[in-house]
Amino acid sequence: MSFWLIKSEPFKYSWDQFVADKKTYWDGVRNYAARNNLKAMKKGDLAFFYHSNEGVEIVGIAEVAKEFYQDPTTTEDAWVVVDFKPVRKLKNPVPLARVKADPRLANMALIKLSRLSVQPVTAEEWDIILELAGE
DNA sequence: GCCAACGTTGGC
DNA sequence: GCCAACGTTGGC
Numbered sequence: 793m794s795f796w797l798i799k800s801e802p803f804k805y806s807w808d809q810f811v812a813d814k815k816t817y818w819d820g821v822r823n824y825a826a827r828n829n830l831k832a833m834k835k836g837d838l839a840f841f842y843h844s845n846e847g848v849e850i851v852g853i854a855e856v857a858k859e860f861y862q863d864p865t866t867t868e869d870a871w872v873v874v875d876f877k878p879v880r881k882l883k884n885p886v887p888l889a890r891v892k893a894d895p896r897l898a899n900m901a902l903i904k905l906s907r908l909s910v911q912p913v914t915a916e917e918w919d920i921i922l923e924l925a926g927e
Numbered sequence: 928g929c930c931a932a933c934g935t936t937g938g939c
Numbered sequence: 940g941c942c943a944a945c946g947t948t949g950g951c
Binding site: 928929930931932933934935936937938939 | 940941942943944945946947948949950951
């Protein structure tokens, strides 16, 4: 089982919208590194849901409900989507500044590869973030 | 196959 | 709104 982090701009697709939908497919990925991460996801994997631009914080946890398949929003077969369903909101959202302030998280992709929209999270990082969220 | 130009993302 | 980082494109 692996851990991930997926980014969304709240004005495009927010956590609240995600919860209201109960399930969504993660479309719009047009970057090969992010695409490869989508393809590596297995059903049951967990992902942090991150709000970029506004909020700039990790707000909740999502679970992979269905593994990758052709992106229905394009006919180009290079692109795929993954279905996610919401698991729960974090007790306290973890802002990027908090992640940056923790030396244990200095190597997180969120910091090192800040523009990557779908990124892996290690088990250690996962636990530390949960701790920072007050869980 | 190199690299400059350009476009996009995303933090601040 | 600015700008740094970085991915992609296209000329050679």
